[in-house]
Amino acid sequence: MEAILMDETIFFNPGDAIAKDYDYAAARKSAEVFKVHNAIDHGLVVAQDEHGQFVVFDPQEAAALTPEEAAKLPASKYTVLARL
Incomplete structure (x- = not known):
């Protein structure tokens, strides 16, 4: 059986970004470091x-807004690429 990958599109305020980079590996590493240093137990x-x-x-930050x-x-x- 073949896995079907679907794009998931989300909307966020760009100013709420924890990290930004043009290198995927660097952005992912920044997320992992942020989770460790801030004792976050939920996903990023x-x-x-575009x-x-x-x-x-941090989707919990966005969810906290009215x-x-x-x-x-x-x-x-x-477009969501990974959930950590």
Whole structure:
């Protein structure tokens, strides 16, 4: 049986990024270091924007916003590549 990969698109405020890099491995390493240094036990998201930049987000930070707060922030489209 063959696995089917599906793109998942999310919207985040670019200013909420924990790390940004044009190298996927560097962005992922930044996410792992951030998790260790900040004792985070929930997952982080590594995503890619339309310009090819890899970005790390904390989805719990975005979920903490009220719908009114979220609507006021500029959002960009990202494709999820990994959940750590």
